[in-house]
Amino acid sequence: MQKQETIQIQELDKQEEDGSVDAVYILTGALGDQVCVSGALNQYYLKFKKQIYIITDKPSLFSHQDYCKEAIDINFLSADGEDEQSFIFKKFKKIYPLYWQTENHLKGFNTIVENYCDLLNVKKTKYPFFKINEKDLIYNDKPFILVSLKRPEDNNFFIRKKSKYFTNKSNDHLVKILQNNFKNFEIVDIGKIKISNFYEILSIVAKCKTFVSVDTSLQHLAANEFCQKKGIVLWNNKTNIKLYGYEHNINLFSDFVHPYNNYDIILKNLKEIIQKD
Numbered sequence: 001m002q003k004q005e006t007i008q009i010q011e012l013d014k015q016e017e018d019g020s021v022d023a024v025y026i027l028t029g030a031l032g033d034q035v036c037v038s039g040a041l042n043q044y045y046l047k048f049k050k051q052i053y054i055i056t057d058k059p060s061l062f063s064h065q066d067y068c069k070e071a072i073d074i075n076f077l078s079a080d081g082e083d084e085q086s087f088i089f090k091k092f093k094k095i096y097p098l099y100w101q102t103e104n105h106l107k108g109f110n111t112i113v114e115n116y117c118d119l120l121n122v123k124k125t126k127y128p129f130f131k132i133n134e135k136d137l138i139y140n141d142k143p144f145i146l147v148s149l150k151r152p153e154d155n156n157f158f159i160r161k162k163s164k165y166f167t168n169k170s171n172d173h174l175v176k177i178l179q180n181n182f183k184n185f186e187i188v189d190i191g192k193i194k195i196s197n198f199y200e201i202l203s204i205v206a207k208c209k210t211f212v213s214v215d216t217s218l219q220h221l222a223a224n225e226f227c228q229k230k231g232i233v234l235w236n237n238k239t240n241i242k243l244y245g246y247e248h249n250i251n252l253f254s255d256f257v258h259p260y261n262n263y264d265i266i267l268k269n270l271k272e273i274i275q276k277d
Helices: 002-018 029-049 085-089 112-120 168-181 198-207 217-222 240-244 263-276
Strands: 023-028 051-056 068-073 094-098 143-148 186-189 210-213 232-235 250-253
Touching: 023 029, 029 051, 029 217, 094 112, 094 240, 112 250, 143 168, 143 198, 143 217, 168 186, 168 263, 198 217, 210 217, 210 263, 232 240, 232 263, 240 250
Parallel strands: 023 051, 023 094, 051 068, 143 186, 143 210, 210 232, 232 250
Antiparallel strands: none
16 A cells, blocks of 8 residues: 555646746736736746746735645745745746846836746737626725825835835825715725735726726736726826836826825816726
């Protein structure tokens, strides 16, 4: 009996080593960057007709997706783990390390989404891609507009440097203006939503009416090709719109010390988005 089990284990190892199992190793911790990887992963799935292992510190973001064979927590393969890294990595036929700092992206030839397509050698796409089950769109009965104007952990009460984020004062002021002008909608700060996994945030964004954001993960989540939302993105650098933004949004920019904040123009454009939808 023991001999038979040993043979089965050896055969399983051989299948893994001799198979066509590929993996991506996502070398970034930022949510927005990892959301952008998804478009390339879907193109890989369409091109090669096979799923891929995804090694990341945000496995719940990818685990539901067709292109994902299995999502592996990056800590499972960390250098301080009990197993030697190389032993596990050798089980994969090919490993693609994914990172945004490539030459084509740094020189402005690729958007961040297209950048990952180059790294996987697949057809370029402009958008992230996540399938979302209809039954999971259950966040809120009242129509809502999502906002993301500052990082939740930041407490900037004044401008200390040029930044893509709003200060507390600017954030609170714009949220108040939005709530006063869109009384039929709830204004929801995405950074304050309590979630148990990253798939939940995908479904929440898919159900919003529209959004107002600076250059945060929200604009990437909303660009999901499967369930795309048009919104307003506020910038403080015109060049970054091409590198990190999406043409279907209304991109407003100011080359000043903080992102665009002409509230009248923001409200005018937001009303037009809601009326056209």
